[in-house]
Amino acid sequence: MHPSRLSRVAALGAVLATGSLALSAAPAAAVTGGTPVADADTTYAYTAQVIVGGHDRGCSAVLVDTEWLLTAASCFAADPAVSLEVAPGAPAKTVTAVVGRTDLSNSQGAERRVVELVPRTDRDVVLARLNRPVTNVAPAALATTAPTAGQEAKFAGYGRTADAWAPLRLHTGTYTVDSVAATSADVTGVNGAAACMGDAGGPVVVAGTLIGLSSRSQQGGCHGTDAAQTGTGGVISRVDDLASWVSSKVRAPRITDFNGDGTEDIAIADPAATVGGDTNAGLVRIVYGGGKGTAEINQDLDWVAGGAEQGDWFGDAIDTVDYNEDGYTDLVVGSTLEDVGSVADAGFVDVLYGAPGGLGTGTLKNTHFEQGAGTGAIKATAPGAGERMGDAVAAGTTAAGEPYLVIGVPGETVNGKAKAGMAFYLRGGTNVAVHQDSTDVPGAVEADDGFGAAVAADANHIAVGAPNENIGGDDASGNLAVFSHTLHSDGHPKPLFGLDQDLDNVSGAAEAGDEFGYALTLTDYRPSGAATADESILAIGSPGEAMTIGTSSRAAAGRVVVGRVTAAGTWQESRQLWQGTADDDVSGTAETGDRMGESLTAVNTDPRAVSTAATMRLAVGAPGEALGAVANAGAVHTFSLVAAAGANDRWIEAGDGDGIPGSPGANQYLGRNIHYTATHLYVGMPYGPGLGALYALPMSNTVVGGAVAPVTAYKPGTGGLPNVGVRFGAQAR
CATH class of the missing domain: 2.40.10.120 (Thrombin, subunit H)
Known part of the structure; x- marks a missing residue:
């Protein structure tokens, strides 16, 4: 037959x-x-x-x-x-x-x-x-x-x-x-x-x-x-x-998929939420894709470490990664102001594991990271008041596919210097601390540096910001250090270089209050002729930067520096981004208090291919932007990471037709929370109107000349989300 x-x-x-x-x-x-x-x-x-x-x-x-x-x-x-x-x-x-x-x-x-x-x-x-x-x-x-x-x-x-x-x-x-x-x-x-x-x-x-x-x-x-x-x-x-x-x-980048059904999910934080009567305890809401419902994650759940308490700020920083490599995305959550025992605002971090029924439904539910407990450098350091472990977190996988975590502890006392700051790096059996007194790390430990207040990482590199660093006598001028995932002989990630605005290879000049390194974003970059995306593009926010228009200095107008971290571990600045004047080719005008660069997010939408202007995207928040007479309404710029700014700059504000509804409102601070995926730009409005919101703008809405497609709105009281919130949309992944 x-x-x-x-x-x-x-x-x-x-x-x-x-x-x-x-x-x-x-x-x-x-x-x-x-x-x-x-x-x-x-x-x-x-x-x-x-x-x-x-x-x-x-x-x-x-x-x-x-x-x-x-x-x-x-x-x-x-x-x-x-x-x-x-x-x-x-x-x-x-x-x-x-x-x-x-x-x-x-x-x-x-x-x-x-x-x-x-x-x-x-x-x-x-x-x-x-x-x-x-x-x-x-x-x-x-x-x-x-x-x-x-x-x-x-x-x-x-x-x-x-x-x-x-x-x-x-x-x-x-x-x-x-x-x-x-x-x-x-x-x-x-x-x-x-x-x-x-x-x-x-x-x-x-x-x-x-x-x-x-x-x-x-x-x-x-x-x-x-x-x-x-x-x-x-x-x-x-x-x-x-x-x-x-x-x-x-070639498609990985999606967030907490329940492993192949449909994208989203985690939305409200770190100021009231839980069980405790104000500012914080929570994270999960919306499962494909209409599979919603969930609330808070510290009163028996599988989440700690307990909801006033002022914990659970969800103040979040990220995602498949940390245990089982095919289900895991959620990394920082509880920035968590009291550890009697130590106020020490902070800690949890990895909450995905499973077929969603977060927390599998056998393995949570890995908890708290100073003085567990293993490695985290166990070797004691929690201290105001250290804010988890104030910034970054998670991902290396080029070899190994999951990692970078945890900022900007209030850490190092060698007797209060709030000098440090970061923890976890990858496989590696659990190490790195700070400015670690071998070959640029800079020096000083009080109030805030090293670890911003962290970013991709498959190739790690960046850690110290936005309060004193440079040449100027307080809060700011700097950062860039590392590879390769370990130094002393055990911490190998330092490659440091950056501040008094260096010849960085534009501008270090000035008090610049906060250079306040926000950081990294994404993989494949240059022409390279076999893989073995380089990175790094964007650095300096929201306190005073910018000059004519003879007028506009305090805290803000700017962003963009450059390339090569496979050899060197830095090449490519451009600075700022709003400039009303008649240049970048939208907006640099004004006092704009704070352009307070938030940053970047994505390579096709990391296997040679990178292009279309595949390398950057969004920049200017939450202090005044729109007309409306103070602190906020706005978002989008750019290409690798092409000239003007032809690639799209301006997004509430009610301008790009997908965010309503009209600009005072103290809405639009742009304070932004996050790119390969298909959407997520823009949070945690300061209202109402109880907060998160809008998922299709990529075409963020590209110059792109068609405006319908947005997905996440708001309390809609789509199965309870009608409660305080700062809903403060973070999203």
Whole structure:
């Protein structure tokens, strides 16, 4: 019987997954006509073994990107004999992958966890994201032309052989292509070779390029198959037409997805909220994407550390990262003014873990970081009054895919200098403190520097601001230090350079009250000619900067310095941004108290590609902006990070048609909270009108000449959010 006419049970169920099996003690021969791959043969190094759950199922796969596998959807379907439907997002069970290991008993290649599934709905194919990149195995190249009848193709996999249920060695065989359909092709094994259970999702290759994945088979000669079944026919899923789909998925930046359903979620902080009668205790509200409801996170929940108390300011700083690498986004929350024991305003930080039911619903709920407890440098330092641990937090993953946290403690006393400040850096087993007396860190510890009041980080670099630093006798002139994720011999992140406005490579001049480094943002940058985004663009806010218009000095008008942090660890300033005069090519006019640069957010919307003016975006808050006679109404500028300001400057204020409704109001401070994702600019209005709001502006609304699309509004009393709030929208991630 031809394989395309096999019953669905026979065609799918037998090949697609192995059962729970013990591994055989030694490598076994391949199916009749098949060939075990020698250790020295790297031709099929991109082949992976995928194990679902505790060996509930086993499949093969192929590495098509450093972070992604292509494999069979049937490996993850609840009942592949009935349906190949696979839910997008985090897998329902733990899934492990071994890539580039010809012999499973050795240590070749890499071991990873599958943390996200992106299924096709038209064929037996799914993309599977790995928790970390695989850098020692070259991915397979997808074919760009369809297979043709009569072609011979090689297939590879870790499935059963003629005499072993679970062989330890990768094996290959040869197919002849019989016929080609829109999404599949019928094949027949040559010389008795057949795909067996466990081979599903393995690569099928012609002339060194990937044309398909093994999907179904008659399994003639496979161990455990009825001896009367001798057919070696099968069906492969075509992938030669999937290059653009694969590219669009692997190049997309990660989304916030607390419940792992593949739909973007949002966390919105109200750090001044009243909880259980305690004012300014603070809370974070979660809106789950896809209409899956809302949740409130506060310290009166039994799985959140501490207890809601007056003045804790839980949620004063937040960020997100998949800290335990399970496919669910985790929320990092700073409780800036938390009392620790009898120590007032010491502050602490929590990582709240995502799970299928949302934050706090899994077995692992919270990792708590509090000075004097836990491990490493955090345990080695005692909490102090007014130290404000968690006043700023940054979270992400390194270029190697390792999750990290940077926690600012700007009120820390260092070497007897009160409020000199420091930061904690956590990555894997690393838990270290860094401050201006750490080896090779620029600057010196002085009282009131506030080192750690601003932190920013991306895959390549870390920046820590000290906006109150005295430079050349000028108080609160400000500076910052830039580090790599590589560790110094003393254990802290390796310092690269410091920046202040009295340096020759930084424009301007250090003056009292500039607050250079008050706000920082970093994002990955791939220059032309580079293989990866191994550099960064750094924007530095100096909201206290006095700017001169003609002969008039406008105090605290503010400005932003933008520059490049190279792969070699050097700084190259590219431009300064400020409002200038009414008739220049940047919107607005520099005025006293604008505080342009008090908040910053940047994003690279396509980090795999060479960076362009369109993909590198920056938003700058000017919360003190007066609009007409309306004081402190606030506004937001958006720019390209890598192109001239004027042609890329879009001005956003309430009621101007870009998506924020209403009209400018006094003391609304629009622009004090802004956050870019790859698709939206989130703009908070925590100072009203009303109880606060958060607006998600589509990217086109923030680009010069872009069409104004509908915004998503998050407001107390709408969309399932309770009609209460004090500073709703103060932070969002």
